[in-house]
Amino acid sequence: MQKIYGFKTADNIVAGENSIETLKENIGVVGNKVKRALIVTQKPMQNLGFVDIITKQLDEIGIKADVNTDIIPEPTVKSIEDISGNIRKKHYDLLIGVGGGSVLDTTKILAVLETNNNSIKEILGTDLVKYPGIPTVLIPTTAGTGSEVTPNAIVTLPEEQLKIGMVSRYLLPKLVIVDPSLTIGLPKSVTASTGMDAFIHSLESYISNKANPISDMFALRSIKLISSSIVEAYQNGGSIRARENMILGSLYGGMALTAAGTAAVHALAYPLGGKFKIAHGVANSMLLPHVMEFNMDCIADRLCDVARSMGIKENLPADKTAEKVIERLREWIEILNIPQDLSVYGVKKEDIHGLAISASKVTRLLDNNPKKLSVKDIENIYSKLLR
Template identity: 60%
Template sequence: MNTHYQFQTADKLIAGIGVFTELVSHLQKAVPSVERVLIVTQPFVKKLDFYQVMTSSLEKAGLSYEVVTDVEPEPTEANIENIKERVRDSSYDVLIGLGGGSVLDSTKLLSVLLSNTCTIQDILGTDLVKEPGIPTVLIPTTSGTGSEVTPNAIVTFPDKELKIGIVSRHLLPVLVVLDPLLTVSLPKPITAATGMDAFTHSLESFISNKANRFSDMFALESIRLIADGIQTAYHDGSNVEAREKMLIGSTYGGMALTAAGTAAVHAMAYPLGGKFKVTHGVANSMLLPHVMAYNMDAIVDRLAQVADPMGIQLNQGATSQQKAKAVVQKIKEWTAEFSIPQDLTEFGVREDDLEDLAIAAVQVKRLMDNNPKEMTVNDAIQIYKKLLA
């Protein structure tokens, strides 16, 4: 475990059932001079009741707003740059991101692109954003990415068939609003994929080479909340208590990865998204049990500590090895229960593609360096192969 570590997240978080209705008062405290707002979202969100609640409250407060709705799922460099060009001549005091991880990441990037003389290419990597962005308010409508509290944003590059991360403290928002009522309409497949994505963040942070006391605290509580809520949220989406556990668990997962970073699961997921358009949550869910099994001999004791927060009950004399294997088995059972795809051929992946995928994965050094066990190209090929029928 690291002996020197640090942690930084959003300036302010508000949370609770119905807290969304308090948005404007908190916004005006976070950005006292606010007059003009840019809302970043997607078309279907505009049809939901809470969107109307938000815009009505902005109007009542005398705030003007414009709306961008063409954020793509898994947004590309071109998508974000095109939005920037359309709105760059306007002067906004704050950007509000209302949606899932793609919307939140795009909002964060637009914030710094509009206030810095740079392109996305200029800031790929870590700590390359020079100046603070336009203040952002991030409001997640899924329980998955934890993007609302991380300094990270992910961009898809179709020409490179890869996703690449941008990491900067300037991507952190001034305000986060966590209201589980905004997630109750999520369909089952999105509940499953985003929930397992959040779980992956926490588990990978817990076994990361950069794990520390900060990340462990957030990771273990995230794992407990998600394990306690994910099955109910999946089977009964209207259960607000389960939705709240998932939402807070997801946010804690984002805090865990902010403090420690994810590892090989995410590195292997990126080329699946970039080349075959496998959504991020699904890719992570498919890979998670297989990467944990690969890492097993290096993380037995850490995985064993996860069994209890996951609610796994074994005999009193169970060994660390038995507990660790039970954790991997439980993840496999979840993916089956939640109908997570288990066959990459459904996405067009063939055995001939595996070497290119593996080469791309091991080149994601930012994440692979966090993995507790070194992974070669051949190792990655063998893991991918387990997901071919």
């Protein structure tokens, strides 16, 4: 566990059912000079009426709002820079991101592109953004990435068939609104993949080499909330109790990874998303039990804590309790109908080595993993997902 550690997250967080309706009264935290805002979102969010709730409030306080719905899932460098080129000449004072992780990540990147004379590729990595971006308000509509409270943004580099992170304190928003009612209409598949992604953020943060008392607090609370609600949210999507637990669990998971970082599950997932377009939460979920089994001899004691937060109460030795955790993860994956066969996505045996090489380069995350992985180890994990 880290001896020296720190934590920084969004400046202001407002949460609770229908909290989206408080934007007008809370927007002052971003500053008093906002005259023109851009709402960054996707068509489904607009069709559900979420954008109308926002624009009505902005209009009431004299802020002119435009809407951009050009965000693509798993955004690429080019897709974000194309949007940036289109909006840069309009001189917005505020960006409001309304959507899932792809929207929130794009909003954060667009904000710093407005004030930094760099291409995205020049500021990928850690602490390469030189200047604060224009202010952002982030409103998640999935219980998954926790992007609203992290200094991270992920982009896809198709030419390298990989996803890469941008990490900077300047990506943190001025205001976050966490409204569980916005997640009521989520499709089951999205509830499953984003919910598992949130859980994995917390689990990996808890076993990370950078784990510390701050990250542990958020991770274990997140694990408890998600464990008690992920199946209910999937099976009964109208349950506001389950939806609130999930979106708070996602929020705490984002805080946990901000303080400690994710590890090998995410590192191995990035090439799957980059090359085969496998949704991030799905790729993470497929890999999760196999990576945990690989780590088992280094994390059994930590998984005992995780077991208690998951509601696993058997009085067993540490290794047996840890096995119960992995068994529960497999049960969730089956209930949530998440595939466990990479061939469904077009992955072939001859692709495994290249994927492993790509994953081995994600050292920012692999260095957090409690057990070192060789290229051969990574190949073995991927191979377990080929049926």
